[in-house]
Amino acid sequence: MLLFEQSVAGRRAAAQAPRQAVAPDDIPAGQLRATPPALPEVSELQAVRHYTRLSQKNFSIDTHFYPLGSCTMKYNPRGCQEIAALPGFIARHPLAPERHSQGILACFHELQEILKDVTGMAAVSLSPAAGAQGEFAGVAMIRAYHESRGDTARNEILIPDAAHGTNPASAIMCGYRVREIPTGADGDIDLDALAGALGAHTAGIMLTNPSTLGVFDRKIERIAEMVHQAGGLLYYDGANLNAILGKVRPGDMGFDVIHMNLHKTFSTPHGGGGPGAGPVGVSARLEPFLPIPMVGCNGDDYYWLTEKERPQSIGRLSAFAGNAGILLRAWAYARMLGRDGMHRVAEFSVLNANYLMKRLTDAGFQAAYPERRATHEFIITLKREAAELGVNTMDFAKRLLDYGVHAPTTYFPLLIPECLLIEPTETEDRRTLDDFVTIMQCIAGEARETPEVVKTAPHKLPVKRLDDVLAARQLDLRWRPENPPPGSSD
């Protein structure tokens, strides 16, 4: 039941609003609202109970194994949340003077330094609000760099076909054309195709390494050399940074720009779809173009770097300093991990992924790249099951939900038919991984013996499989008192 349907005219949560209602009588009537908005009228308890119950209809990291590939659904330490909620941080106005902000600026500056070190970059700006905004900032810096040199003919960004959809969308937002580069049969980029695509029009290439195929591109140094020789720059999509944290640095691979997803690698909460944070790091030649604001330090004092200090900046991406509270959580996480903890993130996320891939292939599932090492994630393809049994990847995914496991990423990357992209993360223990294998075997058995059970899954969730086609065809995007729910007969 919607909260709107529990509404009773005249009911309110009286403790939460000013006791006196003062009419704003100096505002002209024509500027005022004629009728109050139709929000639910409920008690505080009703609201608390309603949303508590709704929360219980969710899968989450705190309640379920959540091996969602490319999303790094690892434990979000509660201590980081508590630190971000400290009164001096949570009540601080974003425009408070620097003198009243030395504590938080110190945290931001330390985070900048840590991120520089783990990425091998010369400078970092924390301001992008999410990975996609970091991508935009990164490509905008590539463009600003070329333009600052009068090199204005470069109008194309190269993107492998396995890339996240945000990559081409970000390049377009920066005014570039996009050209796709195919992947070879071994999962690495097709170097001949790359050579054919490079030229005087190449502004840069956007790469994820390890790629979304769950493998590390072994020819990365050669790729960097080729792109640089053509006058282009290399952009590193940090979505998969968890796999190499503290082990290999994108700067050392030859990348010029990187964005990081702090909500992945640095364990800040995903919040049902955000907030994220997408800091960007750059090599020295791109430093002048970093988005503002950034934090500077002159030894004793911390201060904001704005357009005054950074006149060549690509500019400001949000009204204030990005998702500050997420940056604080990432800072706390990074300080708790420390140097050794950074290495262990990569080591144990890769150990878990390789272990799970081996167990699943031993159990008869087909890995997309069985000859390759898994990184922090890997792909299982169910094309054989789909062809032989008529049970596809979506069916498997939905049946996993019945067994209390969030489904891996499905049908991505687009190159691999009937694929599951599985990322267990380093915070899961061995038994959880073993249980997952057992569940997958059970579902494979069901697919052979009682395929209808799998094809019609889920059975044990608050709703059965939902009609997405109807949702898009008969748009019902908000509650209206006069509208019955779709599909109802009256």
Add this chain to the structure above:
Amino acid sequence: MPFIPHTEDEIRAMLDTIGVERIDALFDEIPAKLRHGRLENVPDGLSESEVTRLAARRARADGEALCFLGAGAYDHHIPAAVWQIATRGEFYSAYTPYQAEASQGTLQLLYEYQSMMTALTAMDVSNASLYDGASALAEAVLMAVRVNRKSKARRVLLPRALHPAYRDTVRAIVSRQGIELVELPYDPASGQTDPAALDELLASDTTAVVIAQPNFFGVLEPVDALTERAHAAGAVAIAVVNPLALAILKPPGEWGDEGADICVGEGQPLGVPLASGGPYFGFMCCRQSIVRQMPGRIVGRTVDRDGKPGFTLTLQAREQHIRRSKATSNICTNQGLLVTAATLHMAILGADGLARTASACHANLNHLSERLCALPGVQSRFASPVFHERVIQLPIPAAELLKLLAAYNILGGYDLSNDYPELENCLLVCATEQRDETDIDAYLAKAGRILGLRNEAKCPVQPKF
């Protein structure tokens, strides 16, 4: 090992299963010379207790100031229940609801959020959030350019009286797509958009007009007239509004004869703490007819196999993960957790609670500014009605007053002279419902003392900073 559960025995057994000796062997496809693993600037790890004490020391040093500063971020009461529920692990540690059946909690909440936002704005549809108000406006400008196919100019009017950081953000995000941003001046007497200048600018092909209510000066704009002028010139009307103010002000869906076409704003006043500027959330609503050009996630109600109502992400063919280079935006992760809080906040306060809060802000600001304007040499700069902020003309540079007030731990407002050289000595002050008589007394006492001493042309008080 922080947050890693493996025991030595388990590690051994797992390596044996894989068939390697050491964990390092799992990195053998990475060229050896790249694998150096030096991290010279990452300090040693701390326990949760140590890092919490370090953070608490820093947070205490920053202190909690008495806040009369707004300028886009506002200090409102948030019911305790809001964040206690929003940080339940089931909301806090879930991700984008791609698996709808396992995410009905988040999805139904988002549907209710969309319903609440459309009620508040009187618009047809809402998305499930964007990053913040400023970047939401940039997305609205891009959307307007996609929607308005009759206009060939890709020319958008941005008021000078719009938040300066919003203008900067829009410029940074849209400037690489051949969009021309033209400054729309304000009337120096009223602080409202200059109607004559608007008419003159609208004489050329204009794709969209941005209308802020209230504008950065806190001033209420004649939104009906502005919307109608924009529409008469064939331009898309983009509203930028404070959502709390909409509890008492005319909603964008009712501006002029047809209403605004796109409405965006900063959601922070709806249950999000100041938190140093983020995470906040941007909201966006629009007409039904242009929903397919809207960026960001949208939740729809549908039915399951048994015909039972349920919720799912819909219209995904607009989005980057399907359409890639042809998507309406590159946005992927948005601000779900903040929307969770905002939905709880709106549910608990209701229309009456939000209206009481908005009216109390307005009354407190009026009270504060009347008392400030009674000080010698202090006056209100613009003649127009305002919401909960007002531009005050001081006899001294605003920066001087603010510096001295800060020494008393009072954030006295926003110095306008940097962004608006023509507003010399002008201060933007804000009062929310939380600034009671005691707070206003404290502000007046200190401001009166500082200005009085300054009027005597000698200042025995040295600023502490």
